[in-house]
Amino acid sequence: MIFIDRQEVISKLPEGWQAKAKTVTDALLAADGLAARKKIIGENEELWRSIKGVLAKVGHQKCWYCEASEVRSDNAVDHFRPKGRVSGEVHDGYWWLAFDVKNYRFACTFCNSRRHGDGGTTGGKADHFPLAAGSLRADGPLVPISVEIPLLLDPCDYVDTTAVWFDETGQVKVNPAVEAVEENVSLRVSISRTLYHLDHVRLIEARKRVFLEVLQMCDRADEALAAYKTTQNSTARNLFHESINALKRMKKEDSPYSAVAKCAVRGYRGSSPSAKLIAEAS
Numbered sequence: 001m002i003f004i005d006r007q008e009v010i011s012k013l014p015e016g017w018q019a020k021a022k023t024v025t026d027a028l029l030a031a032d033g034l035a036a037r038k039k040i041i042g043e044n045e046e047l048w049r050s051i052k053g054v055l056a057k058v059g060h061q062k063c064w065y066c067e068a069s070e071v072r073s074d075n076a077v078d079h080f081r082p083k084g085r086v087s088g089e090v091h092d093g094y095w096w097l098a099f100d101v102k103n104y105r106f107a108c109t110f111c112n113s114r115r116h117g118d119g120g121t122t123g124g125k126a127d128h129f130p131l132a133a134g135s136l137r138a139d140g141p142l143v144p145i146s147v148e149i150p151l152l153l154d155p156c157d158y159v160d161t162t163a164v165w166f167d168e169t170g171q172v173k174v175n176p177a178v179e180a181v182e183e184n185v186s187l188r189v190s191i192s193r194t195l196y197h198l199d200h201v202r203l204i205e206a207r208k209r210v211f212l213e214v215l216q217m218c219d220r221a222d223e224a225l226a227a228y229k230t231t232q233n234s235t236a237r238n239l240f241h242e243s244i245n246a247l248k249r250m251k252k253e254d255s256p257y258s259a260v261a262k263c264a265v266r267g268y269r270g271s272s273p274s275a276k277l278i279a280e281a282s
């Protein structure tokens with residue numbers, strides 16, 4: 001999971017979009033009853049669909065939850081707080097946020113919808129929005145959502161994005177550094193793993209490949225560095241520098257599974273001088 005800055009999304013909205021969203025939201029607030037609200041939401045779905053490209057671009061064409069590329073997936077605009085109902089709760093959904101851009105997340109089918117994976121896993125967020133034990137829940141537009149302590153990790157919250165850690169197994173783990181300072185981190189990672197379907201076999205395999213590629217590139221850089229130190233050979237020096245460039249590229253947020261690459265570099269920095277250089281250089 002990489003951090004998505006909502007301010008960047010807002011700055012890229014088409015001219016007039018926010019005004020249209022406000023008009024529809026005002027109509028929702030004035031509507032009489034659930035059926036009237038559902039009708040308004042249904043008639044205006046195009047409003048959030050029209051900015052799918054903006055959300056995709058800010059997330060480098062990758063799902064905000066799992067970093068899977070959208071190349072062959074018809075990704076959707078997910079309402080982080082579900083707009084129609086909340087699974088397991090007596091709640092009409094966060095309908096007043098249906099046209100609030102801050103509630104939108106760009107999501108792949110596996111993260112967004114209930115689906116079975118080919119390795120026997122099941123996941124997908126759908127209408128789920130669990131809260132921490134004891135947390136209040138906003139049940140209408142008069143209650144600010146800030147009263148809530150969500151259990152799902154949010155890609156628009158930097159601390160949340162750092163809670164997930166990856167290792168050579170490709171599995172989702174808890175970042176111990178975050179666990180030491182934040183409540184509920186293990187539970188939140190566990191629930192997010194299930195509801196975002198982050199243990200989908202194809203995702204795990206893709207992460208393992210990236211992790212391994214990073215370690216191999218670090219080894220190549222280390223060997224080139226050792227050869228250069230011994231021989232002062234310019235070819236070895238160039239290979240070292242190019243390998244470091246490649247590692248830097250793998251960590252860039254527009255690269256595949258860049259969060260995995262970051263974890264791989266950090267995890268390898270005790271063994272590899274090149275990983276240490278990349279992890280600690282600004």
Ligand SMILES: [Zn+2]
Nearest residue numbers: 063066108111
């Ligand atoms: Zn996804």
